[in-house]
Amino acid sequence: MKSDQVPAYSVLPGQVSGEHTVMVTLPTGYDGAAATRYPVNYTLHGAPEYPDAPRNKAITEQATEGVPLITVTPNGSGRGWYSNWVNPGGLGRQNWETFHLDQLIPLVDANLKTVPGKEGRAVSGHSMGGFGAFHYAEHRPELFSYVGSFSGDLDLNPEIRAAVVGSALMPAYGTPTVAADAIFGSPVWPLDGVWNEQSPAQHVKALRGMGVAMYAGDGGHLTVDPVLAVAENRVRQTAVTTAANLTAEGIPYRFADYRDGSAWGKGCNGKHSQQACLQADMNDFVKLIMKRFARP
Template sequence: MVAGGFTRGFTGVLLTVVASVCVLPETAGAAVKRVAADDGAKITGEHWIDARTVDLTVSSPALGASVPVRVLVPRGWSRSARKSWPVVYAYHGGRDTYVSWTRSTDIAKVAASWDVMVVMPDTGWAGWFTDWWNGGKRGKPKWETFHTSELLQLMQRNYRAGTRRATMGVSSSGYGAVKYAARHPGMFKYAVSLSGVLHLTQTGVPALVMFEASEKYDPFRIWGIPGIDDKNWKANDPYVLAAKLKGTGLYLASGLTGLPGPNDPTGGKEPVELQEVVCGATTVSLVNRLRKLHIPVTAHIYQKGYHDWSTWQPEMHTAWPLMMKALTAKKLG
């Protein structure tokens, strides 16, 4: 009886393991013919974490480097499907990584209820979503080219990503999400910024963002020297580009005081987060500009709330159904 029970138990475990392996997408782990982007960018690695989560490695000529991208695929996804899926491109902020959304929010659980794909690429330690100025010579790194050209082509050609797209970011990536929507009208149907820097040339802001970048880079390489290279600074400022956001759905949220909000921890933080104060001021500036231009925007400007995932998680839950509506994404049962 003991031996027979052990055998039946072992068989059950074995069947469970086999079943779990079998639910992985077809050809996962097998040789797959991948299509490169127009400039030669290509996927050089694919690691399936589970049936819906895959980490990619992309060799990018625009960056001159290989970078990671995390992707959540919807139920029923197949690389050989005849259909394509709407996509949310979710970017991480400075000093963070491409795993931040799945590490710090329940985005995987939220996305699982919708027939939608989520793509979470690397954005650099502080790449600032920009093709760098480099003293007017431009050249690498070209983060905007990577995100808006190379990555989109690779996802469409290899993973059935569609052209109905939304974009979402926090902190510096909130800037990136709205900036990309403005600089590439029609590329994204909806853009979400949570505590983003949305008026890049507002008084005092250039010095603050360059100070942050200077921890690792020569900050003048990104947009140039304020005052001398103002044309390039303005060409990358969502506030200046506001008129080009017409036709794009927008959800812009930020705090104003930098004080802890109802979802924030009570210890281990500075009394006031000045970073959130700056982001709040620039968000208000863009919201006011959009309203003067009669461009619809959904804004949540709150008083208290840290510059932290504890605040951004509930904001994501508010923004999510607005993105899904814009994408006409199907709710799964």
């Protein structure tokens, strides 16, 4: 699909700027002509990743096998950060939040047999997508009944700010690259107001009444795959901060803090962006949301 809110974007190899792939996984027996309607989980990919990456397909299909649930994975670019950018520059509008919430969701509801209200809609995501899921749920709580983060960047603290800026400047996250202040503006005080406003960990009040779930490992042995180990260790800390703030607000949540992953899922090693860990995360999240959703 195309969107006037993101008419062009930094592309990964094989992507065409301005063309947005949206992966839709339908439940077994889905019939567009029948009266049955299904709840939807919007799940947001990480960076840099494709919405229809083979592992995303596999994770979704395994977690939803035999489950009456539609899953929608939209394009978030290698560095979209599921936000309306402050200084997009020559790329033009990068209003990812407006694109997904005000254009994609109505399009899905108009063309698929969905339960078209918050009682039939969840949002989840991995890494950058975990940030996006909480960001979307906090900005538009009227749209979602459940939110989930799989090793998400939930606190825009100095470490995560460095990661966001790095994603803007590194060609591995898409070309052309963009300025360091393109997405959230300057990350340096006193010019960092947008960063503070968009940091999910500090704005959990908006999640009151919503189902909330977070998943993270501790990186396992830090000498094995040290980059992925440290990355997971640090995003876990953002979940710990978010959990503390949820507790302070009296908001119930599930935090699957699975440490080295050995007791969480077969093959899970507690490191960042590991398919086995993400599979266990999604399996658990699907079970949670289906307990709450209006069932078909």
